Amino acid sequence: MVRNPERRTALVDAAIDVLAHEGARGLTFRAVDARAGVPVGTSSNYFASRDELFMQTSARITDRMTPDPVRVEEAMRPTPSRQLVTELMQWLVQRMADDRTGYLAMLELRLEATRRPALLDHLNRTVRADLDANARFHREAGLPGDTDTFLVLYLAMTGLLLDHFTLPGMLTGGATADRDLDRLVETIVTRIIPAE
Missing domain, CATH: 1.10.10.60 (Homeodomain-like)
Structure with a gap:
């Protein structure tokens, strides 16, 4: 090799x-x-x-999507609050938008995993490990909400990102026409994270 x-x-x-x-x-x-x-x-x-290429691609996407620890430390300086969670989720959306190609590729990998058992097993393990690590970070950082609150926030944000990247006109039309993405994130966080 x-x-x-x-x-x-x-x-x-x-x-x-x-x-x-x-x-x-x-x-x-x-x-x-x-x-x-x-x-x-x-x-x-x-x-x-090709299977190895899929696996290596998944690992690289994870590397590209993982925020710089220094930036995370800077972002976590304010007191934990619902406002801080809003800012963190807005930063998440911006990071994903900055690597739109990587995010779309991950969606393609997830779809392909429905046809490739080894890839499905790999993604189940790696995405679950990331989810658990992020839930632990949320808890240990003292951010508001419990583990279930974090899970609902994760699910809402992944849904928002899926719609934003695959059907961008859908979120800017109809009932949400007057809302930009930052305001949608704020609405999600406000509805999920308990008030202080």
Whole structure:
């Protein structure tokens, strides 16, 4: 197996781009090579199978979506409150918007996992571990609400992000036409997190 970490990362980032723009069916070694601008056959030297490419792509998306610990420390300086949770959720939405391609690729991976048992097992474990770690962080940081409150907030935010990235016009029309995304996040947090 070839050992060039920078090239491997570039290939996985190209795979993320392919997933986001062409879907899981479009994720082939040839498509990754073309997106990365490398000779045909390069990615097959780095990944033993498409399944391995899917797994590596999932890990890379998680790395890209994980906030910088220094930024987290800065964000957590204010006193824990419902307002702080609102700001953290608005920051979450902004981070996901900044890596829209990564978020869409993760959605594609989740869909593909319904057809690939090994990928499903992998995503169940990794997403569950992230959920548990985030719930623990919420609790240990003294943010308002219990574990169930955090779970409802997680579910509401994932629903908001799904609609925002897949049907962006839906949230800006109809009953929510006068609300921007930050205000929708504030509404979600206000309805879920108990008042101080």
